[in-house]
Amino acid sequence: MRLQVVGRCPGPGMSHATQGGTMPQNSDGFYQESDHGLTVTARTLPGGDRRTYLCLAGEIDIASSAVLSKTVDWLTALAPVSVLVDLAELTFACSTLPNFVVRVRQAVPDDAELILWRARPATEWMLRVTDMATIATIRDEPH
DSSP states (O other): OOOOOTHHHOOOOOOOSOOOOOSSSSSSSSEEEEEEEEEEEEETTTTSSEEEEEEEEEEEEEEGGHHHHHHHHHHHHOOEEEEEEETTTEEEEEEEHHHHHHHHHHHHHHHHHEESSSHHHHHHHHHHHGGGGSEEEEEOOOO
C-alpha cells in the first residue's frame, strides 16, 4: 500500500507525523492507510479520552473496502468516546460511504459521538438521502 500526506489532513491544529504506517497506530496515535485512490488518516486527539479524528481523502468506492475495514478494526479496538470524520478531501463517494458510516457506528461504543464534518454538497446530499443523520451528526463545524 502507498502512504501519502494529503491536503488539510490530519486536521486543524494537528501536524503530520513523520511516519505513517499500518495498524496498529504508531506511538503518537497516528496512522495513515492508502489504497485504490482513498487515503484514511487517523489520529487520537490529546487528552487521553480516546477522541479520534479521521480524514477521508480521495475517492471512496468498493475498491477501498480493505482500507475502510482496517479503519473500522482500529476503531473497534480503540473504543473512542467520539469520532470526527472529516470529509472535505473526498472527491468522489458512492454507497460505500454510508456503508462505512454504519460500520463505524456499530464499531464504536453506543454512547460515542459520531460526527461527519465538512462534507461537500453532493456527499452531504447522499448522507442525508441515506438517512445517516439518524446515526451521526452532520455538520460544517466540529463543535
